[in-house]
Amino acid sequence: MAGLIVAQAQEAPADAEHTQTPVEAVGDELHTAEEELHAATELHADDHAGVFPPFDPATFGSQLLWLAITFAALYLLMSKVALPQIGGILADRKARIDADLKAAEESRQKTDAAIAAYEEALASAKAKAQGIASESRDAIAADLAAKRAVVEADLSAKVGAAEASIAQTKSAALAHVDEIAAETAQAVVSQLVGEASPEAARSAVAKVKE
Amino acid sequence: MAGTDPIHQFVITDIFPIATIGGDGTEGSGIHLAFTNSALFMVATVVVISLYLILSSSGKRLIPNRVQLVSELVYQFVANMVRSSAGTEGMKFFPLVFSLFTFIFIGNMFGMVPYFFTFTSHIIVTFALSMLVFLTVIIYGFVKNGPKFLKLFVPAGVPGYILPIVTPIEVISFLSRPISLSVRLFGNILAGHITLKVFTGFMVTMIPLGFLGAAGSILPLIMGVAITGLEFLVGSVQAYVFAVLTCMYLNDAIHPSH
Numbered sequence: 001m002a003g004l005i006v007a008q009a010q011e012a013p014a015d016a017e018h019t020q021t022p023v024e025a026v027g028d029e030l031h032t033a034e035e036e037l038h039a040a041t042e043l044h045a046d047d048h049a050g051v052f053p054p055f056d057p058a059t060f061g062s063q064l065l066w067l068a069i070t071f072a073a074l075y076l077l078m079s080k081v082a083l084p085q086i087g088g089i090l091a092d093r094k095a096r097i098d099a100d101l102k103a104a105e106e107s108r109q110k111t112d113a114a115i116a117a118y119e120e121a122l123a124s125a126k127a128k129a130q131g132i133a134s135e136s137r138d139a140i141a142a143d144l145a146a147k148r149a150v151v152e153a154d155l156s157a158k159v160g161a162a163e164a165s166i167a168q169t170k171s172a173a174l175a176h177v178d179e180i181a182a183e184t185a186q187a188v189v190s191q192l193v194g195e196a197s198p199e200a201a202r203s204a205v206a207k208v209k210e
Numbered sequence: 211m212a213g214t215d216p217i218h219q220f221v222i223t224d225i226f227p228i229a230t231i232g233g234d235g236t237e238g239s240g241i242h243l244a245f246t247n248s249a250l251f252m253v254a255t256v257v258v259i260s261l262y263l264i265l266s267s268s269g270k271r272l273i274p275n276r277v278q279l280v281s282e283l284v285y286q287f288v289a290n291m292v293r294s295s296a297g298t299e300g301m302k303f304f305p306l307v308f309s310l311f312t313f314i315f316i317g318n319m320f321g322m323v324p325y326f327f328t329f330t331s332h333i334i335v336t337f338a339l340s341m342l343v344f345l346t347v348i349i350y351g352f353v354k355n356g357p358k359f360l361k362l363f364v365p366a367g368v369p370g371y372i373l374p375i376v377t378p379i380e381v382i383s384f385l386s387r388p389i390s391l392s393v394r395l396f397g398n399i400l401a402g403h404i405t406l407k408v409f410t411g412f413m414v415t416m417i418p419l420g421f422l423g424a425a426g427s428i429l430p431l432i433m434g435v436a437i438t439g440l441e442f443l444v445g446s447v448q449a450y451v452f453a454v455l456t457c458m459y460l461n462d463a464i465h466p467s468h
Contacts, residue, residue: 053220054332054400059248061231061241063222063334066249071339074256074313079305082263086285089270089278096272 181205214411216404220331222246247327248335255316255329284312288453295457299464306346307460310339311453318399318445322438330448331399333392340391343456351463362466391455398448402441410434 053059186201224244232240263284266277274282288308292300314330321328329335351359363380364373412430416423 053217053222054334054396056222058242059222059246059332060334062224062228062244062246063248063329063332064338065228065243066245066252067329067335067338070249070252070256071309071313071342074259075305075309077256077260077264078309078312082260082267082281083285083305083308085264085270086267086281089267089272089274090282090285092270093272 178202178205178209181208214407214414216407216411219327219403219407220400222248222327222332225250248329248332251317251320251327251329255313255320259312259316284308291454292457292460295454296461296464300457300460303346303457303460306343307453307456310343310456311449314339314395314452315446315449318449319442321399321403322442322445328399328403330395331403333396336392336396337388339395339452340388343391343459344388347459347463350460351466354463355466359463359466362462366467387455387459391452395448395452398444402437402444406434406437406441409437 051058182198182202182205185205186196186198189196189201224246227242227244229243230240231243263281266281269275269278271278285308288311289301289304291311292304292307296303317328317330320326321330351362355361363377363384365376365380368376409430413427413434416427416430
């Protein structure tokens with residue numbers, strides 16, 4: 001806008017010159033056209049002479065200065081304050097989680113150890129009980145066997161004695177068989193024929209026996 | 211005319227002048243330094259980023275609230291970006307990448323507010339930022355690797371007779387990085403803002419044209435809304451792209467052999 005006003009201000013003396021001579025007037029018209037063009041371009045880019053603002057070198061100094069100041073400040077604030085602070089929070093949290101997980105793992109291992117110890121105790125108790133059971137069974141069996149042996153020995157002794165007395169009785173009985181046979185024979189003969197000597201009966205029995 | 215002029219939004223105006231270095235004292239000579247509208251938004255960007263991050267995390271809550279969670283998410287987003295592109299060694303550049311990302315991102319978001327100035331729409335700003343990255347890569351590359359940094363231009367496993375062709379290509383692509391990096395950001399933001407202004411400017415010029423014009427101005431309105439959404443996306447994506455490419459270039463400085 002300022003450019004337009006400047007251009008108009010410059011046009012005013014040109015119009016004044018316009019009244020002087022016709023030859024000059026043609027030149028002045030050209031001059032005015034040039035100035036109008038100039039005004040148009042100035043109107044487009046407010047104060048910097050018709051340059052596309054991002055390519056205007058006049059502003060580069062200020063931009064670089066403030067970019068350097070602000071970016072350096074940002075870098076320092078980030079690297080010295082903000083990032084260590086946030087990183088610290090994250091590291092603390094990670095350490096806490098890791099410690100909790102480690103504690104959980106330790107508790108689990110303790111539980112496992114307790115279960116293992118319990119099972120071991122149970123197994124040893126079972127083994128001990130079995131040992132006691134088999135020991136007492138063996139003792140009872142041995143006791144029983146000893147008692148049975150005693151009884152058996154006693155019984156066999158009695159059987160032996162009985163067998164001996166039976167044999168004795170049998171042999172004694174057998175010894176009397178001849179005598180009984182002779183007496184029986186004498187009695188039978190005397191009944192049949194009247195008279196019979198015991199000697200003859202005895203010899204007859206002995207003959208039969210042979 | 212200035213109301214719908216799409217270029218007007220990029221004009222830098224002095225808020226207060228500081229000094230003129232050199233020159234002969236006449237208008238336009240020497241280096242003019244001033245606190246400008248561009249500088250105002252750079253300062254605003256830095257203040258907003260710093261205050262938000264520092265205040266939101268000052269509670270150091272073990273269980274974060276929403277405000278602190280945003281800071282943590284941004285931190286982890288950039289940290290993962292650096293770690294995945296440049297490795298654990300690249301984490302020494304984490305503050306740089308984080309500053310670049312947040313500076314460009316918040317600068318672009320400020321630019322979406324009507325009447326606010328977008329400092330990333332000026333090539334000198336984006337070029338300075340990309341030169342910062344470029345020089346960091348070169349200086350760190352040579353300091354850390356010495357002459358081995360030049361292996362970057364000689365890809366491993368390429369037959370000797372192809373090297374005279376490949377090496378110049380690698381050198382040119384390396385040297386064009388600051389240009390492509392800066393022009394990508396500058397071009398996207400500049401073009402987006404011009405498009406937005408042109409389409410919404412149609413409304414301003416159509417409405418006084420009577421009923422048909424006023425009724426038809428609904429079309430540029432729809433476009434304006436759509437482009438506003440698109441510009442938010444472009445602003446975020448360009449900040450991300452700038453940060454990711456920075457990480458990849460830094461990776462070259464850390465591990466120069468391909």
